[in-house]
Amino acid sequence: MQTLSIYNTLSRNKELFKPLKAPHVGMYVCGPTVYSDVHLGNCRTFISFDIIYRYLTHVGYKVRYVRNITDAGHLESDADTGEDKVSKKAKLQQLEPMEIVQKYTVDFHNVLQQFNCLPPSIEPTATGHIIEQQEMAKTIIENGWAYEVDGTIYFDVEKFAKQNNYTALTGRKIDELFENTRDLDGQDEKRGRLDFALWIKAKPEHLMQWPSKWGQGFPGWHIECSAMSTKYLGEQFDIHGGGMDLAPTHHTNEIAQNIAYCGKQPCNYWMHTNMLTVSGQKMSKSLGNSFLPHELFSGNHPLLQKGYSPMAVRFFMLQTHYRSTLDFSNEALQAAEKGFERLVEAYKTLQQLIAQNSSPENIAELEKQCYNAMNDDFNTSVLIAHLFDAARIINSANDKKTTLTTTDIELLKKIFNHFFFDVLGLKIETEKNRSSEALTKVMDYVLEMRKKAKEEKNFALSDNIRDSLINAGIQIKDGKEGTNWKI
């Protein structure tokens, strides 16, 4: 097993990864609230955790990866005010709330599939775990950490913070939090200003509500994750992840709930992915600089000069470490697209490399460096740099400027299979008709014609053939071993 270190938000340091029950690893990631098209920032988070899931699996762990779908209880404001996001959308579109949930869940799955993300082991929903959430709230009340006011259950943060480190995740000073939170004038039935709801009394017109011992209501936003992680991963598990914006409120409250419920920290390693910006500014609807995944793929957006394939985008994201902000720009995307293509071409070249008896290259060391990169807090950026080194060696060997033994070539293939495909989750996109048999035969014939023309010094014709192929979107490359082509 590899020695892996992970940056833990709790300690603000990289720590050696020690699972509670190796080889089993429990990982929980906060999934999307399915009330609108999936945000590209969400995609980044889920792609990051897809890599983590893939790498842990690759090095031999048996990972149970749980990622929830929030389909109820997430209000417009995190201060337990405003409407439920799903219900609001349902009213606007005059649909059943579960129609909204279905529509955007399907959309979410489609997008992640295009990005080649593996499905999680379990994908539980908030509405599917109402009982569990009620039970957890009940226990928290019994344990003395929550109270009921007219059918709504609040978590007593002030009381909790006196005996526990409520702000462990962010290191904020609790006194300042109290000071900076304003009074919710008049309507406030909470005891403390930082208190948050575990269960909320539903008004009669509220579309999504369930019976409970406290009357009709619906769950608070934070309780679902505590309830579902506990149900499927136990009271304590290994990794909990999500976007950085979730740490101060959602995750902080989640930890409080778990401790209030069973007296234990829910997990050992908290991992947070950084945000997305567009040309240096944060991606937001109000700034008019946000676009959807399908707009990014098609290029159908004023900010996009062209479309970028899902794999190019995935590769682009992986060139930046998950804890750094990721900046979208046409220039950067195009650079990534070309770099990705370069690796794909090197992989194809690798398949037809001819082995020599000896080699000056140290491929075993290269493989080791790839593992080192991933072991250092999943540093995909450094891993990719090593893959480019591999590409240079492959191309050099193809140009007869270096030599590789059979062992070297096999090891290079293994490196690509393990890291490029399995761990980074990249794939070679097969354009329709790209390598249909008929086209291959036609190309063989056309290239034979061109070869003959060249032998007869009829360069006008050979160039004409080449230009015509370029017009048809096919590029040819003359090499020592003959001519290759690609679309």
Place this chain on the structure above:
RNA sequence: GGUCCUGUGGCCGAGUGGCUAGGCUGAGCUCUGCAAAAGCUCCUACAGCGGUUCGAAUCCGCUCGGGACCUCCA
């Protein structure tokens, strides 16, 4: 306003107290009938000002800029 994070070459983006990140772009060379591709070389940076140190982009302080969350506002 508060807390936290962050500032790297034309662009993107890793990184460690002293040793080439890598990709894209541009220039030159090799190869080639020419081109493309590929290889090699070059453009060699670390926001600014102080400090610690034999030595800092890497540690500390301040200034300026960017971001996240909270507050405010809409």
